[in-house]
Amino acid sequence: xxxxxxxxxxxxxxxxxxxxxxxxxxxxxxxxxxxxxxxxxxxxxxxxxxxxxxxxxxxxxxxxxxxxxxxxxxxxxxxxxxxxxxxxxxxxxxxxxxxxxxxxxxxxxxxxxxxxxxxxxxxxxxxxxxxxxxxxxxxxxxxxxxxxxxxxxxxxxxxxxxxxxxxxxxxxxxxxxxxxxxxxxxxxxxxxxxxxxxxxxxxxxxxxxxxxxxxxxxxxxxxxxxxxxxxxxxxxxxxxxxxxxxxxxxxxxxxxxxxxxxxxxxxxxxxxxxxxxxxxxxxxxxxxxxxxxxxxxxxxxxxxxxxxxxxxxxxxxxxxxxxxxxxxxxxxxxxxxxxxxxxxxxxxxxxxxxxxxxxxxxxxxxxxxxxxxxxxxxxxxxxxxxxxxxxxxxxxxxxxxxxxxxxxxxxxxxxxxxxxxxxxxxxxxxxxxxxxxxxxxxxxxxxxxxxxxxxxxxxxxxxxxxxxxxxxxxxxxxxxxxxxxxxxxxxxxxxxxxxxxxxxxxxxxxxxxxxxxxxxxxxxxxxxxxxxxxxxxxxxxxxxxxxxxxxxxxxxxxxxxxxxxxxxxxxxxxxxxxxxxxxxxxxxxxxxxxxxxxxxxxxxxx
Numbered sequence: 001x002x003x004x005x006x007x008x009x010x011x012x013x014x015x016x017x018x019x020x021x022x023x024x025x026x027x028x029x030x031x032x033x034x035x036x037x038x039x040x041x042x043x044x045x046x047x048x049x050x051x052x053x054x055x056x057x058x059x060x061x062x063x064x065x066x067x068x069x070x071x072x073x074x075x076x077x078x079x080x081x082x083x084x085x086x087x088x089x090x091x092x093x094x095x096x097x098x099x100x101x102x103x104x105x106x107x108x109x110x111x112x113x114x115x116x117x118x119x120x121x122x123x124x125x126x127x128x129x130x131x132x133x134x135x136x137x138x139x140x141x142x143x144x145x146x147x148x149x150x151x152x153x154x155x156x157x158x159x160x161x162x163x164x165x166x167x168x169x170x171x172x173x174x175x176x177x178x179x180x181x182x183x184x185x186x187x188x189x190x191x192x193x194x195x196x197x198x199x200x201x202x203x204x205x206x207x208x209x210x211x212x213x214x215x216x217x218x219x220x221x222x223x224x225x226x227x228x229x230x231x232x233x234x235x236x237x238x239x240x241x242x243x244x245x246x247x248x249x250x251x252x253x254x255x256x257x258x259x260x261x262x263x264x265x266x267x268x269x270x271x272x273x274x275x276x277x278x279x280x281x282x283x284x285x286x287x288x289x290x291x292x293x294x295x296x297x298x299x300x301x302x303x304x305x306x307x308x309x310x311x312x313x314x315x316x317x318x319x320x321x322x323x324x325x326x327x328x329x330x331x332x333x334x335x336x337x338x339x340x341x342x343x344x345x346x347x348x349x350x351x352x353x354x355x356x357x358x359x360x361x362x363x364x365x366x367x368x369x370x371x372x373x374x375x376x377x378x379x380x381x382x383x384x385x386x387x388x389x390x391x392x393x394x395x396x397x398x399x400x401x402x403x404x405x406x407x408x409x410x411x412x413x414x415x416x417x418x419x420x421x422x423x424x425x426x427x428x429x430x431x432x433x434x435x436x437x438x439x440x441x442x443x444x445x446x447x448x449x450x451x452x453x454x455x456x457x458x459x460x461x462x463x464x465x466x467x468x469x470x471x472x473x474x475x476x477x478x479x480x481x482x483x484x485x486x487x488x489x490x491x492x493x494x495x496x497x498x499x500x501x502x503x504x505x506x507x508x509x510x511x512x513x514x515x516x517x518x519x520x521x522x523x524x525x526x527x528x529x530x531x532x533x534x535x536x537x538x539x540x541x542x543x544x545x546x547x548x549x550x551x552x553x554x555x556x557x558x559x560x561x562x563x564x565x566x567x568x569x570x571x572x573x574x575x576x577x578x579x580x581x582x583x584x585x586x587x588x589x590x591x592x593x594x595x596x597x598x599x600x601x602x603x604x605x606x
Contacts, residue, residue, distance in 0.1 A: 001063055001078055002040045004375035008084045009042060009061050018084060021061075022053075023375035026188045027367040031360035032109040033147030035156045036065040038367055039088070039105040039116065040378050060089035060105045060118050064156035067361050071382050088162060089118055089141060102141070104188035106201055114145040114160065115223060117168075117201045119185040138183035140168040140203075144223060168217065168226050177228050181205045187214070187240045189356050190300055194244050198267070199223055202240035202251065205232065214240035214253045216268045229268025241299040243310060245334065250274060252296050259295050275474050277334060278310065298366075302359040304387075305394040309333050313343070313355045313366070327355060327368065329383065331390050335602060336415050336433045338393050340386045363387070393432055400430050413603040415473070418459070419446050419596070427457060427598075434461065434600075441581075447596030449486075453589060456581035461600070462573050473576055475567060478601040480543045481580070485534055486592040491515055493589050494581070497522070498544050501575030502567045509544060509551040509565065521553050523563035530560050539596075544578075547604040 001007075002024035010018050021042035028039040043058045063085050065074060077083055089102045103119040120139045145160040169184065187202035194200060200218045207213070214233040219226045233240070237253035237260065244250070249264045251271065263274040278296075298313040309331050326342030343366060355368040364387040369376050401411045416434040418427045421443040427436040436459035441448040448457060461473055483495060497510030512520040512527075519530045532555055534540060543554040552562040567573075580595045 001038060001380045002042075002061075002085060002378040004377060009059075010084050010086045012087045012090050024061075024378050025354070025369055025376045026104050027354055027356040027369055027378050028105045028107045028189055029356045029358040029365060029367045029380075030107045030109050030114055030190075031067060031358060032114050033112040033159070034067045034150065035147050035159050036067050036358070036360070036365070037107070037114060037145075037160065038063045038065065038378070038380060039107060040085075041103060041105060041118075042085070055101070057091045058101045058103065059087055059091050060102045060116070061085040062088050064160065066150075066156045067363075071384075074380075084157075086157060088116060088145075089120075089143060089165065104186045106186040106188050106191050108191040108193050108199060108201070110193050110197070110199060110222065112147040113223075114147065115191070115199060115201075116143050116145070117141070117186045117191070117217075138185060140184050140186060140217070142166045142168055142223070142226075180207060182208055188354065189241060189298065190243075190358075192242050192244050192249070194249075195247070197222075200242060200249065200267075202242045203228075204238050204240070211235040212238045214238055214251060216240075216242065216249070216251075218267055229264075231264065231269050231271050233262060233271060239295075241296065241312075243299050243301045245277075245301060245310065250277065250299075252278070252299060254295055278312070278332065297353070298355045298357040300357045300359060304359070305391050305398070307333065307394045307398060309390075309394065311357055311359065311364075311390075313357065315353075327353075329357075329366075329386055331393065333394075333397065335413060336397070336431050338390075338433050340389055343381065343383060343386060364390075397431055409599070410601075410605065413601045414599065415461075415602050416600045418598045421448065427459075434459070436460075436598075439583075444594055444596070447482075447594060447598075449594045450581040450591050453591070454582050455591060456579060456583045457595060458583045459578040459598075459600075460576075461578070462576040473573060473602055475546060475548050475573070476603050477576075478543060478545045478603065478605045479578055479598070480541065480601075480605070481598040482539050482596045483542055483580075484539045484594040484596075485513055485536055486594065488517065488536060489513065489515055489589070489591065491589070492520055493591050494579075495593065496542060496544065497579045497583075498546075499575065499577055499579070500546070500565070500567070500573050502573055505566075506575070507565045507567065509546075509553070511542060511544070511553050511560075519555060519560055521561045523551055523561075523565065526563065528561060532558070532560055539594075543605070545604050 004023050005020050008018040022045040023043040024040040026041040030037050039062050041058050042061045044056050045053045046056050048054050091100060101121040106117045108115050118141050120141045121136055143162055143165050145162045148159050150159055183206045185204045187204055191201040198218055198220050200216050203215050203217050205213050205215055214237055216229045217226050233253050237255040239254045241252045242249055251262045253260055261274045261277045262271040264271050296312045296314050300311050302311055312330050313327055315327050328339045328341035329343050330337055330339045353369045355366060358365045364383040366381045366383055368379050370379060405411050417430040418436050419430055420428045422428040425438045427438050429435050436457050438448055438457050440452050440455045441450050492512050492514045495511050495513055497508055500507045510522040513534050514520055517533045519532050521528050541556050545552040549564045549567050550562055551565050553560040581591055
C-alpha cells in the first residue's frame with residue numbers, strides 16, 4: 001500500500017502538489033472509530049557526488065481504510081488512481097520550519113482518538129559574536145487525531161482531524177530529566193492503552209556517554225500531561241516493544257547477544273527481567289554474533305475466543321523448510337505457544353524487517369516492511385486463515401483445560417499433555433504444541449509400550465536449535481506420567497531421565513527400576529537404590545520435579561529423594577528433554593514398560 005516512486009503523498013492541507021517518496025519504513029497500524037490508519041516514515045534521497053544515496057528528509061504519512069471494507073473492496077481502492085497517502089507530520093512542521101526528519105511513528109488509540117508519537121531531528125543555528133554555530137536537536141513530537149462519525153459519502157481520509165503538534169520535551173514533567181539524557185527517540189510500531197486507561201509509549205534515550213537505553217513515557221490523564229519512567233533497561237538494550245499482560249508492562253528489547261523480556265508493575269520505576277515469559281522470545285545466541293532475523297518485531301495483546309493471548313511476529317525456519325527469511329506469527333497464553341506461517345515471504349536482500357500487527361473488529365492485519373535493495377515498501381495483509389486457525393487452537397486449549405480439570409487435575413501452569421498416539425513415531429500433544437518422538441514402541445490406550453532394547457520416547461522441550469517450537473521452561477517444572485512395569489528385568493533398567501543444559505554444561509536427573517523390585521534415583525552421576533518398591537503390572541505415578549536448583553523424584557505422590565543440581569542463573573534452560581526407556585546411547589537394555597498420560601507443568605506441584 002506504500003510503494004516507492006509510485007504512491008502519491010498529499011501534503012498537509014493539500015495546498016500544493018502531491019509528491020513521491022524513495023522509501024517507506026517503520027510500519028504502524030491502528031483502528032479507531034471505524035477507520036484503520038496505516039502509518040509509515042516516508043524517506044527522500046539524493047545521490048551525492050560519490051554516487052551514494054543520502055537521506056535528505058523524512059516525514060510521517062498515513063493511509064486511511066474504512067474498517068467495513070471487505071478485502072476485495074480494499075484491493076480495488078488501492079489500485080485506483082485516487083488512492084493516496086496523506087502527510088501527518090511534515091518536514092515544515094518544526095520550530096521555524098526547520099525540521100528535516102521525522103522518525104519511527106508509534107501509535108495507539110483511546111476511544112475515537114488516535115495518538116501518534118514520533119521522533120524529530122531539526123537543524124538549529126546560534127550566532128555568538130561574529131561566528132555562527134549549527135547543530136541538530138532530537139525531539140519527541142505528539143499529535144492527536146479525532147475520528148469523526150461518518151456521513152453517507154464521506155471517505156475515511158476526511159474522517160480524522162489532526163490537532164496541533166506538541167513537543168513533549170518542552171513540558172515540565174520531561175524537563176526534570178534534561179540533565180541525564182541528551183536525546184530521545186520514539187521506538188516505532190505499537191504503543192499500549194492499559195486497562196486502567198493509561199497511555200504508554202516505548203522510547204529510546206541516549207546519555208552523555210552515548211549509551212542507549214529503553215524506557216517509556218506515559219500519561220494518566222488522556223494525554224494532557226506526560227511523564228518519563230524513572231527506570232530504564234540495561235545499557236545498549238534498544239528497540240523496545242511493549243504490551244500489557246496481567247496488569248504488568250512487558251518490554252522486549254534487543255541487547256548485544258540476545259533479545260530480553262523485562263516486566264514492570266510500577267509504570268517503569270523498576271524493570272525486572274521476566275525469566276521464561278513469552279516462550280520463544282529468549283533466543284540467546286551461542287555465538288558472539290546474534291542473528292537479528294530471530295528477533296520479535298511486532299507484539300500485541302488480544303482477546304480472542306474469550307481468551308487473552310499475546311501475538312507476535314518472528315523470522316526463522318520454524319517449519320524446517322529452510323526458509324530463513326520467512327515471517328511467522330506466534331500466539332501464546334504465556335504457558336504454551338503455537339506458530340503459524342510463513343505469513344510473509346520475499347526475496348529481499350536484507351532480513352531485519354519491521355512489521356506491525358493489529359487485531360480489531362474481529363480481524364487480524366499485518367503491516368510489513370519489505371526491501372529489494374532499492375527502497376522499502378509496506379504491504380498490508382489480512383490474516384483471515386491464520387486467525388481462523390488461532391481460534392481453533394485457542395478453542396482446543398480451552399476444551400482440554402475444561403476436560404482435564406473435570407478430573408480434578410490441576411491445569412494452572414500446564415504446558416503440554418501427551419496421550420493420543422499419532423503416526424510416524426509421534427506422540428501427540430493434546431495442546432497441539434509439543435509432540436514427542438517414539439522409537440520402536442507399540443501403541444496402547446493413552447500411550448505406548450516399550451518392549452525392545454532400543455524402545456524409547458524422546459520429548460524435547462527447550463532446545464539449542466532456534467528452528468523449533470519453544471516452551472522455554474526455566475528452573476521450575478514438573479513432569480508426571482503413569483507407568484506400568486510389565487516384567488522384572490535382569491538388572492537395573494532406566495525408566496525416565498531428564499537432561500538439562502545450563503551454561504553449556506549438561507545435568508541429569510532420573511529414575512530406574514531394579515531386578516529386586518526397588519526404585520533407583522539418579523542425580524548427576526549419583527545413583528542410589530531406595531527402599532521403596534515397585535509392583536509388576538501395577539500402574540505407578542512417577543514425577544520429576546525441579547524447583548530452582550532442587551531436583552526431586554516422586555512415586556505415587558511420595559518423595560523418593562532430592563538433591564541440588566549445580567545450575568547457575570535464572571535463564572531458561574538451554575536444553576531440556578525427557579526420555580522414557582532408551583534414547584541414543586542408553587540403548588542396549590531390554591525393557592517392558594507401558595507409559596501413559598504424560599503431563600508437563602512449568603511450575604513445581606504440591
